[in-house]
Amino acid sequence: MQPVLELRGVTKDYSAHRAVDDVSFTVQRGAFFSLLGPSGCGKTTTLRLIAGFERASSGEILLNGRIINDAPPYCRNVSTVFQNYALFPHLTVRGNIEFGLRRKGVRDMAGRVNAAIDLVRLAGKESRKPSELSGGEKQRVALARSLVLSPDVLLLDEPLSALDPNLRLEMRAELKSLQQKVGITFLFVTHDREEALSLSDQLAVMNRGRIEQVGAPRELYLTPRTRFVAGFLGSINWIDGVGVRPEAIRLTRTAPQNDVRRRRARVESAVFLGNRLQVRSRTGAGELIVAEASHSEELRPGETVHLWWTAADELVLPPEPQ
Amino acid sequence: MNRVRAIALTPGAAVIVVLFLIPLAITCAYSALTRGAYFGLGPPWTADNYRRLADPLYGMVFLRSFALAAASTAICFLLGFPLAVFIARSGRRKNLYLHLVILPFWTSQLVRIYAWMFLLRETGLANGILQALGIIRAPLPLLYNDGAVLLGLVYAHLPFMVLPLYAALERLDPNLLEASADLGARPWTTLSRVMLPLAAPGIRAGAVLVFVPCLGAFLVPDLLGGGKSIMIGTVIQNQFTTARDWPFGAAMSLVVMVIVLVLLWVGAGRRGEDLL
Amino acid sequence: MKRALALYAVAAYAFLHAPLLILAAFSFNRSRYTVWTSFSLDWYRAAFRDHQLREGAWNSILIAVTATTISTAVGALFAYGLWKRRSRWLSASLYLSLITPEIVTGVSLLAFYQWIFQFWRLHLGMCTVVFAHVSFCIAYVVLVVAARLRGFDPGLEDAALDLGATEWGIFWHVVLPYLKPGILAAALLAFTVSIDDYVITSLVAGVDSQTLPMVIYAMARRGVNPVVNAVSSVIVFGLGAMILISERLRAS
DSSP states (O other), X not given: OOOXXXXXXXXXXXXXXXXXXXXXXXXXXXXXXXXXXXXXXXXXXXXXXXXTSSOOSEEEEXXXXXXXXXXXXXXXXXXXXOTTOOOOTTSOHHHHHHHHHHHHTOXXXXXXXXXXXXXXXXXTOTTOOGGGSOHHHHXXXXXXXXXXXXXXXXXXXXXXXXXXXXXXXXXXXXXXXXHHHHOOXXXXXXXXXXXXXXXXXEEEEEETTEEEEEEOHHHHHHSOSSHHHHHHHSOOEEETXXXXXXXXXXXXXXXXXXXXXXEEXXXXXXXXXXXXXXXXXXXXXXXXXXXXXXXXXXXXXXXXXXXXXXXXXXXXXXXXXX | OHHHHHHHHHHHHHHHIIIXXXXXXXXXXXXXXXXXXXXXXXXXXXXXXXXXXXXXXXXHHHHHHHHHHHHHHHHHHHHHHHHHHHXXXXXXXXXXXXXXXXXXXXXXHHHHHHHHHHHHSTTSHHHHHHHHTTSOSSOOOOSSSHHHHHHHHHHXXXXXXXXXHHHHHHTSOHHHHHHHHHTTOOHHHHIIIIIHHHHHHHHHHHHHHHHHHHHTOOHHHHHHSTTTSOOHHHHHHHHHTTSXXXXXXXXXXXXXXXXXXXXXXXXXXXXXXGGO | OXXXXXXXXXXXXXXXXXXXXXXXXXXXXXXXXXXXXXXXXXXXXXXXXXHHHXXXXXXXXXXHHHHHHHHHHHHHHHHHHHHHSOOHHHHHHHHHHHHSOHHHHHHHHHHHHHHHTTXXXXXXXXXXXXXXXXXXXXXXXXXXXXXXXXXXXXXXXXXXXXXXXXXXXXXXXXXXXXXXXXXXXXXXXXXXXXXXXXXXXXXXXXTTOOOHHHHHHHHHHTOOOHHHHHHHHHHHHHHHHHHHHHHHHHHO
């Protein structure tokens, strides 16, 4: 099946630096696809290239098989939800949501607009102006405004980062169910790994303008192809050039019997995190290893412990290029 | 803290009361008196001065002043808006470009009006170039008419329009313009449906700052219009110099004040004080 | 779109600056007609020798310096007083004085002076001009200083009070230093407004208090005169340089 969105070797140069470097990936119709990476990795620039706010220096961007590099934003059937929502302050909620439909000259707007308002659960607030809305409500207006146009791809630029932490979790769940209900392809940009891992069908990790790896969240977490991906998706220990995740390390007071990788270490700190204990220990060779233990354990700094893990849990990855 | 505040406010309040409010009150009084034999004025109290203003002759003057002020405002907006957009988008060089607009204005209004006298007269540069290019054979009377006055008014007040427009545009979130395009609006639509409505406070401020001085302008119609383009400002000035009809001049001044106040009330609405 | 806007900006700036540059260029023309003959400083010499121009310039500077000093001091204090607690009628009057057409202000000041002269045997002269200038400069000063005050953290005053400062001490040692750049900008603005004024000054000036704009106006009224070109260039570039220099000083 033809992917709804495809990027081939897309590059964006600014005078001082290269923001997007030979980026290629495909997005399938109806998927929740995330671009994940630290600030400055080029994910937002990539989004803007797809939306049409910037022009690619080289490479092709294809929407439904057609190259759209030269098409201005108002000619592309993609819609953007901005980080600061960008709601028109001089229009009401209804006016904002209608905006795109008016541009298309759609006749029977009321029906579609009402459906969108119900979809994001803003019924009763149509006549309010953006200044009278809370952060979460503004975001829902932004979503409705874009969704009502049935775009081929909905682009979301870190939509949850401006919300309070508890609201963020709530909106995360809402976003996922919304996407599944509407069936529109979502391209989601974020720096929050939990968000990306929990929401996405497919995930692309970016670093310094390049794509490090694309795949399903589980695949990227369990079988990362670079150290950067491994480290970005979760905490990881690098012991003797080999990576082991804290949750894969077992911690005992007596030495293990079976044929496993092992280290003997002295506890430096044991932090109670509620559902588990995070233990930092230092080996005789000076390596710092982070492991997890049951929250009912009583470990004191200075105690000697044995850390062990199986070979299967190891991640052997090449070191980062300079 | 009240003592400090009282001391700080007193001299200024005195200046405002003695040198502004009281003179206005006296002007009100004079407008209802009669012109004296030589120079003075005195009783009887009369409303004649206001009745005289109803004469169609003065009606024409008011109309012309309104028309010229309105035209100047419109032209200043058309010329100033793109410039304000340019400056707002110019990134690091914003300050430089702003200064380039303000600088010539800050020097001397008289000189700037005189410059156009120099350019537009029959033996001036404008005619010289047109003749040299063969477009005309005899010099055109570019000076001493409504057109020259309009040009002078626009030239003198353009910065007053550019600055508030720039201030309003600068505060505009660029994401809003991107969102508009993203939702399918072509550039002209983004301009009319998003940019202009959101710049409205700046447009209002600019319109007031251009229209009001243009309405009561004196130097431009006097120097660039000769005797041909009479505006309210020149008539009023005349009453207090050559015509020596102070009560009539006072009446006219008050009518202008009232018109200005009404315009401000209509134009600025409830947020009039915010302009200060 | 960006290119079109930039081109337009160039044209707009040319429109704004060209007349003055052309004026200045022809002030160096030996001939009084708009045909370039040769470079000459004759008109500048004539301008400097003109007795009326010299007197007018001197009067203008004297008046401007006096009016600026008074209006800046009074205006800055006034802005501070208004900042502590707003007074609707004072703000409204100030706003009104800004928005009143010059001709109306000038005319009412003239009427006021003549009315006063019935009681004291005075006449129009330098003083009447200075007071008139103070009257319209104050609004500009308040505008600039008030803008500067808007960025002042009132918490600083409370902190000073807490540390034992007196009300006056606070104004002198906390607020005033902060206001300095604003006050300088206001003074500069008042100075240029005062030195440039024609309409109000011409109405309230006496025979012995002709200002530079009045002299220039009389010469311009008689027709184009290269001496006026020369004087104009001196004013424009002199004031322009003054403004630029003061901006540089402010930036540092």
